[in-house]
Structure formats: structure tokens, C-alpha cells
Amino acid sequence: MAVLPIVKIGDPILETRAQEVPRITKKITKLVEDMIETMYEANGAGLAAPQVGVNKRIIVVDLGEGPVCLINPVVQSAQGEEIDVEGCLSIPERWVYVKRAAEIEVTGLNEKGKPVRVKAEGFLARALQHEIDHLDGILILDRSLGEAELEPAENPEEGS
Ligand code: NI
DSSP states (O other): OOOOOOOOTTOGGGGSOOBOOOSOOHHHHHHHHHHHHHHHHTTOSEEEGGGGTOOBOEEEEOSSSOOEEEEEEEEEEEEOOEEEEEEETTEEEEEEEEEEOSEEEEEEEOTTSOEEEEEEEHHHHHHHHHHHHHHTTOOHHHHOSOEESSOOTTOOSOOO
16 A cells, blocks of 8 residues: 555646546555555545546545445435535645535445445535545535634544
């Protein structure tokens, strides 16, 4: 595994719609492993492939219960609304208020190519929406309801 450099705001790949992954190859499996290692190294709660310079629809998240990988994720349903503070590994030292669905259901493939369905609420739902936004070239500053003074205390992670 390898820690990859994280792309920072200003790079056009962060504003580009990422492409579907047609097939889970060894290269994709290696990329997922590297993304997970990179996320841990950066102390992040999640990471999307464009953040490591790869224009593919792959995300990883870990909120303390082990890494979850979703390839070609699609939000199937979304309910409720919650406003909370988010950071992003590609936008250092900034935290903003973002409105997200409170509960979502996402389908996709796991790193082995098996179809999975993830039901999430709270911070996991938020992290998944944040990462899926990255795949559509959307950053938290695009959704910002205002700057927050400080990193959210309840989230030890720096961002995602
Ligand atoms: Ni982010």
C-alpha cells in the first residue's frame, strides 16, 4: 500500500465529474487500498478518488468502524435535513456549515465488485454525501451556509 498525495482546491479534477468504474481490476483494488491508507494517514473520515488525482467514481469512509468502500455509488433515497459543520482534506483549515439529508440509502459495489446497499444516518450519511459530491465535482464551499469558527469538536477527524 502507499500513501498518495492529496489534491488541493484549485485543481480542476476536484471540479470534474468522475467516471464510472466499468470493471474491478487489480489496479482498482490497489487504488482502494492506497486510498484507505491515505485517508488514515491524513486523519480523515473519508476520501474520494478525485482527491488523489484519479477521475473515477470510488469513495472510502471510516467513522471508526472499519473502512467502507463504495464503487459507482448511487444515492437511492434521501430523507430529512440536518445542518452541521464539515471540513475537507482538499480544503485545509476551513470548516463550513452544510445542509445534508439526515438519512440516505446508497447502492454501489464494494472493493470485490459485490453489489452492496448501505443505509446510513447522522455523520455516516453526511460523510457519504460529502464523498459522493466529490465524484460530481462539488465541494463543501459550493454548498456552504457559512464559515464555522472551529473544527467540530465531536468529529476528531480533520475532514473528508
Ligand atoms: Ni472532501
